[in-house]
Amino acid sequence: MATVKPFKAVRPSRDKVALVSSKSYEAYTPAELGAKLDFNPFTFLHVINPGYKYHQEVSGSQRFKLVHNRYLEFKENKIFIQDEAPAFYIYERIDISHSYCGIIAATSVQDYLENVIKKHEDTISKREQLFQNYLKITGFNAEPVLLTFKDDETISQIIQNEKEKRPEYEFSTTDRRLHKLWLITDKKTISQITRAFKKIDALYIADGHHRTASSALLSKNLKEENLKHTGNEAYNYFMSYLIPESNLNISEFNRFITDLNGLSADEFLMQLDETFRIENRGQQLYKPSKKHHFSMYLNGEFYSLYLRKNNYLFTDALSRLDAEILYRTILNPILGIKDLTNNDRIYYAQNKVDSISLKTKVDSGLFKVGFGLIPVTVNEMKEIADNNLKMPPKTTYIQPKLRSGLTMYEF
Known part of the structure; x- marks a missing residue:
């Protein structure tokens, strides 16, 4: 049974939301980032890049404290306003080829610890601790974890009914995407949503493994510090965007290697x-x-590689995953790449935009060989998670990618 709760989001005022919300900080080039910060005083980038105000680079705890200060300034200036009543938030993002729609809600840390919320990637403890410190000092989270679940008729019907109403937000962004947000504050509808998720056996992390793990670590630490802990505190939950699995879009990452490990x-x-x-x-x-089946680009030519199944042993869901097959048959034994996370001989690039990147990146001279894969399916991702297995890094590139500063969850 999955536990979801409405919460009182802090969010931009309706007249400023298009100016406030931003893509992920890493998605901007330095020039784009500078332009946003120079000419848009309302962008959320000012909150997460607080040193810009002082023309200084700040890091660590000092940066986190300044993020907290900028956040308070946005609240004081009524750029951010907290809802008076707990709500679920229906968020829809529409682009040229896809439409995504789901519910932003508070999801349970306990569900994560008890494997009701399932993961398919490993996390790095150093990054968990860093983001936990960030959450604790800043006091808020502005990026929902992307969770997916088996399509549910009741939830889908509620979403359709609510979408017939006027959205609280409706705005377009320069990447030609349309964004809409509806608030659900009606207690009867909230109860219907809560009961519907109680009937769902599992939620799956599609994107945000480190954010989830960090939220769980924060919950543990704040629980130990709170002598009056009840279990209802905000830190027992984290903000998620829950989307039906049929609405998820998964594309692949290609692999590029700098050399052939001494081989011709x-x-x-x-x-x-x-x-x-x-x-x-x-x-x-x-x-x-x-x-x-794999594609390979080497010395100016494409090759197709078909696995000889009589020479490869399938033992579990992980062994059947193409990214793992590539690692077990080529990257590790032939090219000598044992650690996929910390090796500067391998580079990953998602293939969503550049359909000929396999050729262009190798022809640039930076890499000796490139490998192309097909996307992982939702069922493969779920099977990995259900069996407590972990995919190799950069196996899935999952859409939608969510904007920052649209809804914020305070601890």
Whole structure:
């Protein structure tokens, strides 16, 4: 049973929301970031980049404290306003090819600890601790964790009914996306949503593993500090965007390697031949279309690699995952890349925008070989999580990516 709760979000005033909300800080080039900060006094980027006000670079606890101060200033200036009543928030994002719609809610840390909220990636304890410190000092979270769940008719119908009303927010952004937000404050509807999620066996983290783990760590620490802990405190929950699995969009990450580990191209191809059936496609742009098929670009030519299944042992869901197959058959034994997280010989690039990146990145001279995969399916992701397994890093690029500063959750 999944536990979700309405909460009193802090959010931009209706007249300023288009100016306030921003993409992830890392999504901007330095020039774009500078322009936003110079010419938009309302952007949320001023909150998370507080040193800009003083023309200084700040980091660590000092930065977190300044983030907290900028956040309070936005509240004092009525740029941010906290809702008076707890609410669920229906958020829809529409772009040229996709529409995403789900519910922003408070989800339970206890559900995460008891594996009702399931993960498919490992987290790094150093990053968990860093973001926990950030949450504790700033006192708020502005980026929901993206959770997915099996499509539910009751929840879908509630969303459809609410979308017939006038949205609280409706604005477009320069990336040609339309954003809408509806508030659900009616107690009967809130109860229907809460009961519907109680019937759902599991929620799956699609994006935000470190944010979830950090929220759990924060909850543990604040619980120990609070002698009057009741279990109802805000720190027992974290903000999530819950979206039906049919509405999720997963694309792949390609892999690029700087060298062939001392092998010539011919020697490399001969070693690949033991595990793959190889076809030289020449200049033909080749993209795999089936599981266990890979594309490879080497020395100006495309190759298709088909796994010889009699030479590979499938033992569990992880062993059947293409990113893991590539690691077990090529990256580790042939190219000598054992640690996929901390190795500067491997680079990952999501293939959503540049369909010929496999060629262009290798032809640039930065990499010797590139590998293309097909996207992971939702069922594969769920199977990994259900079996308490962990995908290799950069296996999934999942949409939607959410804007910061649209709804904020205070601890």
